[in-house]
Amino acid sequence: MKNALNSSTLLLPLLLVIFSCSAPQKNVEKTPPISSENTQSDTSVTVASPLNEQFEPTVPKGPSVFSQSCHNSEVKLSSDFAAGRMDKCKRTGKNEYSITLVPENTPINSSPWYAFKVQAEQTTDIIITMTVQGDKHRYPPKISRDGKSWQLQDYQLKGDHLIMKVQASSQPVTIAAQEIINNQYYVDWAAELTAQSAFTQSILGSSTQGRPIYKIESRAENSNEWVVILGRQHPPEITGALALFPFVETLLSNSELSKYFLRKYNVLVIPNINPDGVHAGNWRSNANGKDLNRDWNDFTQIETRLINDYLQGLVTQGQKIKFAIDFHSTKKDIFYTMPVDYGVESSYFVRHWLGELDRQMPNFDVVLRPGNNPNLGVSKQYFSDQFGVHAITYEMGDNTDRTKIKRIAYKSANILMINMLSDVDHEKE
């Protein structure tokens, strides 16, 4: 079958997206042993963890009016796991199933997420047809047999129908819009990151449905300046998460550069701001159906309020927010920045940083989109208006080569540190 969604760059690298597993599972009983596996040759830091939804806290999903499974005596399609989602499911023929994806509300950013498991008593080929209610498909399907390594699944697009043939067997396979990175993944990742270091993981507060929102901190003894890193406001934006992990690992690594950097700057990472949306497999929103990245003016949601309160508290204690990065995904790799003449300090700081990234990565086209949207309620604008500093929205393309995402993250994190430590005058071009 031919891939009709624009995913050519994803084909090869995705075959190698293997998440190694060695994370401790402290507060989970009867944890099965996890085998260790790492095929990434360019990975200087191994921080990854199992994608195992059974560890998800047992908070119920939001009410769903749709069937979350298609179950008959031979075949079972189900989405009753963390980050699972398929909305309406129907058997339409002997080995044929139809799935309709439904957004949590409308209007909504076009980001139809799905994740479901397929299993059968006898090995059998089934045909799955997926449609999106009131929208079009965005993500070409991926398949995983172990929840860790993912490959592109063959499919055809016929009009608005995405059709795929899947071999169902007693071993369940997972089919999803992107690699599944659920709430537990973040906990395990952070546990590993903070296990042998002075970095701390703690709970910032609880989400709308009572899930913990975690923060990771590195505190410098003699500095009051902070770099803030945010992620996963929008649940389906997996490539943003795939960039955040290596970016943070680089900042908090044991390199000489990192050690020096962490003596001069404090780092606050809130990698998963929307755990309810992640758990439910939402397209965009938190549990109240709100787009969190439109809530940084009004703070109507507990998730954004928690972070604002925490940052304001830091400032009250004499701390200074120096820079912020918010990780997302969109169709292409883009860095949304504040304009150099917006009036924040170190006017050319982001240009210097990303300009150097562009010079050091000749095969990667660094696209900067300066913009100023005072009433939109996005985090980037909030940081600039509240704290008078630069902030960016770091967007990776949905289909960007996964190894490339890592390379960009390592490079950009290293150059960021050098830039923040240098004596260059960022008030001048």
Ligand SMILES: [Zn+2]
């Ligand atoms: Zn986003």
